[in-house]
Amino acid sequence: MYKIVLIRHGESTWNLENRFTGWTDVDLTPTGVEQAKQAGRLLKEAGFDFDITYTSMLKRAVWTLWHTLDQMDRTWLPVVHSWRLNERHYGALQGLNKGETAKKFGDEQVLVWRRSYDTPPPALEASDARSERSDLRYAKMNPQDIPLTECLKDTVERVLPFWNDSVAPAIKLGKRVVIAAHGNSIRALVKYLDGIADDAIVGVNIPNGIPLVYELDENLKPIKSYYLGDAEAAAKAAAAVASQGKA
Numbered sequence: 186m187y188k189i190v191l192i193r194h195g196e197s198t199w200n201l202e203n204r205f206t207g208w209t210d211v212d213l214t215p216t217g218v219e220q221a222k223q224a225g226r227l228l229k230e231a232g233f234d235f236d237i238t239y240t241s242m243l244k245r246a247v248w249t250l251w252h253t254l255d256q257m258d259r260t261w262l263p264v265v266h267s268w269r270l271n272e273r274h275y276g277a278l279q280g281l282n283k284g285e286t287a288k289k290f291g292d293e294q295v296l297v298w299r300r301s302y303d304t305p306p307p308a309l310e311a312s313d314a315r316s317e318r319s320d321l322r323y324a325k326m327n328p329q330d331i332p333l334t335e336c337l338k339d340t341v342e343r344v345l346p347f348w349n350d351s352v353a354p355a356i357k358l359g360k361r362v363v364i365a366a367h368g369n370s371i372r373a374l375v376k377y378l379d380g381i382a383d384d385a386i387v388g389v390n391i392p393n394g395i396p397l398v399y400e401l402d403e404n405l406k407p408i409k410s411y412y413l414g415d416a417e418a419a420a421k422a423a424a425a426v427a428s429q430g431k432a
């Protein structure tokens with residue numbers, strides 16, 4: 186049996202302001218830092234340890250990983266960064282307030298943009314100042330591969346090659362893995378691991394900074410999964426994420 190841990194970053198400045206974030210590189214709030222530290226304390230108390238760590242190119246996930254590992258005295262562990270673990274790209278919604286967007290377009294439209302499997306939000310223009318196409322950190326990517334918007338299906342399609350080529354082989358070698366990522370890149374992984382249907386993934390929300398543990402069999406199929414710590418608090422935090430897109 187293998188055990189892996191997924192952690193969505195702690196609260197970010199744009200989570201606090203309730204803005205669509207996507208690939209925008211915003212920082213953690215003091216609450217977000219505390220959530221990340223608490224994740225580290227919980228993991229340590231529960232006897233978790235890791236050999237390799239994975240995160241995105243975005244500092245809210247990178248700092249979350251670092252604060253978590255710091256509590257475990259494991260800041261020296263190898264860290265693999267990949268754009269494939271980035272948040273789902275939110276297109277032209279990036280920067281807009283979720284509640285105001287719901288007032289303008291309606292709760293239902295915003296739910297479709299936030300949670301439907303295959304309807305992407307309106308795309309950014311490549312020339313838009315918010316586009317990441319000229320961002321140095323993605324310089325090695327083909328600019329055409331840097332998204333201008335993504336639905337969850339697109340996110341699944343770019344997360345899975347990373348899972349299959351990097352993470353799954355490491356797990357099978359016996360390495361203990363933690364992944365610090367984002368609400369929708371984690372939803373993509375959860376959908377794949379749990380085999381959740383396209384229409385049922387709408388109801389899945391990932392809370393900030395709470396370790397999500399998966400126990401996997403020898404074929405990396407889930408035996409069970411659970412949030413570490415207070416299960417009721419995790420369910421409440423997930424429900425709060427669900428309601429962020431309401432007017």
Ligand SMILES: O=C(O)[C@@H](CO)OP(=O)(O)O
Pocket residue numbers: 200204205206207208272273275299368369426429430
């Ligand atoms: O704005 C975002 O990038 C994500 C995560 O914060 O939001 P949502 O939960 O609305 O998909």
